Amino acid sequence: MPDIIQLLPDHVANQIAAGEVVQRPASVVKELLENSIDAEATEIKLLIKDAGKSLIQVIDNGIGMSETDARLAFERHATSKIKTAEDLFNLTTKGFRGEALASIVAISHVEIKTKPTIKELGTQIKLEGSKVISQHTIATPTGTSIAVKHLFYNIPARRNFLKSNSVETRHIIDEFQRVALAHPDISFSFFHNDGELFNLKKGNLRQRIVAILGSKTNEKLVPISEETDIVKIEGFITKPNFAKKKRGEQFFFVNDRFIKHGYLHHAVVSAFEGLLAHGYHPSYFLYLRVPATTLDVNIHPTKTEVKFDNEHALYAIIRSTIKHSLGQYNVAPVLDFNKDATLDVPYDFKQKKAVTPKIKVDPAFNPFETEKKSGSGYRREQNGNWDSLYVNIQDDAMAIENIEVDAQEVSQELFDEQVSGRTAKTFQIHQKYILSVIKSGMVLIDQNLAHQRILYEEFLTKITIEEAACQQLLFPIELNFTSVEAQLVKDMRSDLESLGFQFETIAADLIVIKGIPMLLKESEVRPILEELLENIRHEIPENSFSQLDIIAKSLAKSMAIKNGVKLTTIEQEELLEKLFLCKEPNHSPYGKNTFITLPLEEIQLKFDN
Ligand code: ADP
Ligand code: MG
Numbered sequence: 001m002p003d004i005i006q007l008l009p010d011h012v013a014n015q016i017a018a019g020e021v022v023q024r025p026a027s028v029v030k031e032l033l034e035n036s037i038d039a040e041a042t043e044i045k046l047l048i049k050d051a052g053k054s055l056i057q058v059i060d061n062g063i064g065m066s067e068t069d070a071r072l073a074f075e076r077h078a079t080s081k082i083k084t085a086e087d088l089f090n091l092t093t094k095g096f097r098g099e100a101l102a103s104i105v106a107i108s109h110v111e112i113k114t115k116p117t118i119k120e121l122g123t124q125i126k127l128e129g130s131k132v133i134s135q136h137t138i139a140t141p142t143g144t145s146i147a148v149k150h151l152f153y154n155i156p157a158r159r160n161f162l163k164s165n166s167v168e169t170r171h172i173i174d175e176f177q178r179v180a181l182a183h184p185d186i187s188f189s190f191f192h193n194d195g196e197l198f199n200l201k202k203g204n205l206r207q208r209i210v211a212i213l214g215s216k217t218n219e220k221l222v223p224i225s226e227e228t229d230i231v232k233i234e235g236f237i238t239k240p241n242f243a244k245k246k247r248g249e250q251f252f253f254v255n256d257r258f259i260k261h262g263y264l265h266h267a268v269v270s271a272f273e274g275l276l277a278h279g280y281h282p283s284y285f286l287y288l289r290v291p292a293t294t295l296d297v298n299i300h301p302t303k304t305e306v307k308f309d310n311e312h313a314l315y316a317i318i319r320s321t322i323k324h325s326l327g328q329y330n331v332a333p334v335l336d337f338n339k340d341a342t343l344d345v346p347y348d349f350k351q352k353k354a355v356t357p358k359i360k361v362d363p364a365f366n367p368f369e370t371e372k373k374s375g376s377g378y379r380r381e382q383n384g385n386w387d388s389l390y391v392n393i394q395d396d397a398m399a400i401e402n403i404e405v406d407a408q409e410v411s412q413e414l415f416d417e418q419v420s421g422r423t424a425k426t427f428q429i430h431q432k433y434i435l436s437v438i439k440s441g442m443v444l445i446d447q448n449l450a451h452q453r454i455l456y457e458e459f460l461t462k463i464t465i466e467e468a469a470c471q472q473l474l475f476p477i478e479l480n481f482t483s484v485e486a487q488l489v490k491d492m493r494s495d496l497e498s499l500g501f502q503f504e505t506i507a508a509d510l511i512v513i514k515g516i517p518m519l520l521k522e523s524e525v526r527p528i529l530e531e532l533l534e535n536i537r538h539e540i541p542e543n544s545f546s547q548l549d550i551i552a553k554s555l556a557k558s559m560a561i562k563n564g565v566k567l568t569t570i571e572q573e574e575l576l577e578k579l580f581l582c583k584e585p586n587h588s589p590y591g592k593n594t595f596i597t598l599p600l601e602e603i604q605l606k607f608d609n
Contacts, residue, residue, distance in 0.1 A: 011130045014076060014106035015155065021103040024162060025052025026171035028104055028148050033179045034094035035101075036060035037186065037256075038081065039144060042202070046176060046190045051168035053159075054149060061143040064116035067123045071135070074110075074127060076102040090292045094257060094303070101146075106130045107158070108151045114144040129154050166491065166547075170537070173197070173484055177212055178258035181251055181285065184208035196508070197483055209236065209285055213249065214482035214509070224286065226321040230310050231290050233321055237268070238283040240275040240326070246534055249283035254295060256287075259306050267315040271322035286318070426572040432563040434572050441603060445595040448563050449588040450579045455519075456556035456589040457582050463498045463548055469518040470500040476514040477525055483508045485533050492536070495551050519559055528558040553589040 008016075022028055029046065036044045039062025049055035065073060072078045079098030082088060088096070104110065105127045115122025122140040126133040152159040162168060169192065176198070180188045184205050190198040200211050210218045221236040238249075250268075252259050272282045294309040308314055426436045434445040481489065489496070490506050497503070502515030516525055532554045536547065561567075567575065579585045579594060588594055 010076070011106060014102050014130055017076065017099055018103035018106045019158075021100055022107065022151075024171055025056055025151055025168050026175045028052065028056050028108075028151065029058070029172050030175045030179065031095075031100035031104065032056065032058035032146055032148070033176070035146075036062055036144070037179070037183060038093045038095055039063045041143065041186065043187050044189075046188070048169070048172060048190070048192045050193070051165035052172055053151060053162065053165070053168065055147060056151070057145065057147040059143070059145040061141070064119075064122065064143050065114045066116055066119070067137075070112060070114050070123045070125055071132075073112075074101050074105045074125075074130070078102065088298060091295075091297060092255075092292060097298075102130075104148055107155055108153060109149040111147045111149075112144065113138065113140045115140050115142050117142050178251065180212060181208060182253045182256045182258055182287075195487075197487060205235065205285070205287070212482065214485070215480055220283075222325055224321055224325050226317065228317055230294065230313055231288055231317060233286060233288055233318065235286040236284070237286075237322055237325065240272060240282065243272075243276050243280040243282050244534070245279060245281070246537075247281045248534070248537070249285070250281070251285045253285075253287045254306060254308075255289055255292065257297065257306075258304060260304050261306070263311060264314060264318060267318040268322060271319045271326065275326065284322075288314070290314075426569060426576060428567050428572055431566050434567070434576060436576060438597065441598050441600040443595050443597045445576065445579065446563075446593070447565070447567065447575060448560050449592050450575055450585075450594045451560040452556045452588045452590075453582050453585060453594050454575070454578045455560055456552050457584075459499055459552040459555055460548070462500075463495055463552065470502055470515040471518055471520075472502070472515050473513070473522065476504055476512045477516075477522065479511045479513065479526055479529065480509055481511055481533075486511060488533055488536055489529070492532075492547065492551060495548050499551070499555065517555075517559075524558065528555065531558060556589050 021031065025048075029048075029052065033044060033046065036058055039060060041060035041062035043061045045059040047055065047057040047059070069080070075098075077098045078101075079096060081093045081096045081098070082091070106129060108129075110127045111124070112127075113122060113124045121137050124134075124136045124138045124140070126135075152162070173190075176188070176190055180186075180198070180200055184203055184207065187202045188198060188200045189196065198212070200208065203211070206218070206221060206223075209221065217238075220238040220242040222239055224233060224235050224237060226233045235253075250265065252261055252264060268282065268284050268286070276282065290308065290310075296307040297303045426434050428434055428447075429444075432447060434447055434450075436443050436445070486506055486508055489503075489511055493503060493506065500515065500517030500520075501513060504512040504514045506512075513525060516522065520528070532551060535550050535554045561575075586594060
């Protein structure tokens with residue numbers, strides 16, 4: 001048999017290696033930012049176009065590279081950061097594997113401009129898929145600029161695998177924030193499609209956290225500080241009463257490197273034991289410093305997973321340090337998380353005017369019809385959203401149309417008798433359920449869940465066809481958000497406007513609202529928008545449809561009449577009627593049952609024992 005093993009050509013090996021280092025545009029951002037930090041830059045600028053799909057550029061004022069180094073930097077295993085294997089056990093830089101640039105150039109078009117301090121002139125090199133296209137001597141400031149264009153241009157499978165721009169941008173923002181949080185002493189700016197997302201001045205840690213997460217973060221932070229032989233811990237946790245329902249702001253940094261570490265995360269969470277209601281998560285920004293010899297960062301190509309020599313000791317130290325700080329800052333007494341929701345009704349159902357404008361629901365209307373007809377990708381994209389709603393009643397193969405037909409039949413059947421006579425009575429039970437008599441027995445409706453469904457469909461209708469009623473505010477509401485949040489609001493602006501919001505300004509950190517939806521209370525605007533942003537950030541909409549869906553769901557949930565609210569007979573009937581005019585009355589927007597039926601036979605069975 002002839003020999004069949006060959007060495008892979010370099011460009012193929014580089015492409016394979018690239019797969020490990022570069023999963024998405026955000027990976028490139030991380031590697032370039034880290035290189036700038038290793039080059040001792042004090043100012044770093046990140047420019048992105050189309051979520052990094054067409055351009056990622058990082059410009060720094062670091063030490064730059066000589067002409068020879070600039071050529072070598074793109075070779076695999078070319079690094080200035082380690083020389084011997086022993087150096088691996090005493091790392092002080094972010095990079096050391098010498099494979100990031102080689103991987104990046106293998107799968108994109110790259111242009112680098114660089115100049116070291118001591119030289120008058122710098123070097124410009126252009127590469128396409130690891131091949132040097134041109135090299136010139138140019139005038140350029142000290143430091144390095146690397147522009148990465150057409151990422152994955154030669155790996156269509158990878159390119160097609162990329163998510164929507166909003167998802168990829170989200171990943172980039174995450175990486176940027178991690179790097180920026182690790183280095184408050186470096187100034188960073190970040191432009192996306194020419195709009196400035198962040199402009200972070202050099203400062204201390206608290207200032208950096210607040211600059212990234214917004215001014216309202218400041219009052220929530222409790223400082224942490226501890227020094228032992230094996231670790232020095234600095235940073236902040238947030239007071240338990242600011243804990244979040246979604247896991248969000250949880251950051252561990254070790255020797256200035258962002259890491260993920262389940263075991264140490266547990267140490268933090270356990271320190272909060274007894275202080276957080278079930279389902280709430282603390283936020284934290286913890287900076288550990290350990291001797292480089294006790295840390296192994298070389299277990300994963302992206303280096304976010306690390307191994308400590310003294311994990312158990314670290315666990316104990318972190319836990320007790322946080323417990324101590326929580327006690328010291330006197331935030332230990334359990335706060336009232338289970339605040340009675342019945343005490344604050346989002347809007348006053350009872351004081352609605354006698355003649356309420358009826359929502360117009362066209363039973364044949366399907367808000368998604370137009371979309372369905374356009375793009376062929378529609379069906380596949382939508383399934384993700386709708387499956388979750390219908391999972392209990394439909395098998396996956398069933399189309400949306402069938403569901404609607406079913407739903408209408410259900411409601412017709414249920415209420416045949418009443419439609420003509422309207423004699424059936426409704427009763428409110430425990431200010432929570434509405435009971436009514438139907439043909440086959442009785443029906444028990446959860447008022448909150450039912451109203452969620454009604455509002456949800458109403459909102460979808462409004463977003464897609466009708467204009468919603470808006471109440472003009474005498475005094476515009478001013479809200480402070482972070483620039484990222486403001487950007488999200490900007491993205492949602494037209495959807496929110498079709499629901500009745502009116503914005504005066506949406507600037508980087510200030511949003512001024514001059515009109516709000518008819519049913520919304522002024523005091524509810526901030527919490528509702530905050531919750532909405534939280535949902536959008538965490539559910540990360542894959543496309544504009546699902547963003548719209550999340551908005552409608554969130555608003556419906558926040559604005560729906562709560563349990564514990566007394567309803568008049570007229571209101572009860574109205575709720576009932578509106579519910580069964582819905583396209584999908586059986587479930588709340590989040591998939592819970594809105595009502596149950598008790599057939600006569602079942603009731604009879606209870607007496608037949
Ligand atoms: P590593 O960071 O693991 O050394 P890279 O492929 O990321 O590997 O970079 C290769 C080399 O290129 C680095 O070791 C460094 O000498 C040089 N380099 C990369 N980016 C910069 C930069 N922004 N400024 C100065 N030198 C850089
Ligand atoms: Mg590097």
